[in-house]
Amino acid sequence: MKIERELMRGAGPTAVLRLLSGREMYGYELVEALSAKTEGVLAMGQSTLYPMLYNLEAKGEIEAEWRQGDSGRDRKYYRLTGKGKKRLERDTEAWRALMKAMTSLGVLEPATVRALVTGTNGGGVPA
Amino acid sequence: MKIERELMRGAGPTAVLRLLSGREMYGYELVEALSAKTEGVLAMGQSTLYPMLYNLEAKGEIEAEWRQGDSGRDRKYYRLTGKGKKRLERDTEAWRALMKAMTSLGVLEPATVRALVTGTNGGGVPA
DNA sequence: CATTTATACTATGTGAAACAAAGTATGTGA
C-alpha cells in the first residue's frame, strides 16, 4: 500500500533521517531503500526525494559530500549532522505521541498495533 | 506534546472522520475533542479545523446541518456520509501500513509501540 | 562501436493544506 501525499509529508523526512542515522547514503540509494524497506509504503520518486534532501541540507540537518563510491561513478553522499540527530530524536518522540493519539481515537486499535509490530496478522483486517 | 505542523498533515482529517464516525458533532466541539482526547497532540485551531470541514464537505465525505443543540445556540452539526465512511476505512488501512513501515525503519520500536498501546483506552471514540 | 538501459542528480511549475490573523455574532456570568 502506497500512502497518500499528505501522510508522506510528515513521514518522509523522518524516514530519511532515520536511514541516514545508520550510515551515509546517496540520493538514488535512499529512493530504493525507502521503497524496499517499507514494502512500497514510503516509496517516493526522485522529484520528491531530492528536493527534500536539499531542504534538509539547507536547514543544516544533513550534509553532503561528492565522492566516488563502489562504482566508477560520482555520487553525492549525505550524512546526519548533530542538528539532524536532534531533529530525528524529536521526530521519533513526535511519532510515538502521534501513534498514541491515533490509538486513543480508535483509528489504530491496540490489538492490531501489537499484531503489526510482532509480525502476526501481517497487515490485514483487525482481529 | 504538540506535534509540529507537518506531522498533522494526513492525521487531521482522519482524526476528524473517526470522531464523526461515532456521532454527529459541530466544529467547535471537534476542536475541543481533538485536544482533549489526544492530550493536545492533535490539537488544532479553528482556522485549521473549519477549512478542513469545508474541504471534507466539498468532497462529499461529510455533510452538515444547522440545528439547535443543548444550548439556545445554532450549531452546524456534521456527520459522515457513505463516501466518508469509505474514506475513513482507507485512511485507517493507510495508518496501519504507515506505522508498520515506520517500525520497519526503526523509527518506532516494537517494544515501545506495545507499551504505548497497552493500558490505553481499549476501544476508541465511543465516549 | 553503437545503442539501449539503469543509474544519478538538477530544475521548474502546480496544487493542496496547515495555520495565523482578523472579523462577525451570540449566550452567560459578574
Add this chain to the structure above:
DNA sequence: TCACATACTTTGTTTCACATAGTATAAATG
C-alpha cells in the same frame, strides 16, 4: 454593562509532494 466563552467565516502566507522535463555517465547488449 462589560468581559468572556462559544461558534462560524474568510483571506493570505508558507510550505511541500509530485509531475514533468532535462542533463549526464556507467554498464549491458548486439
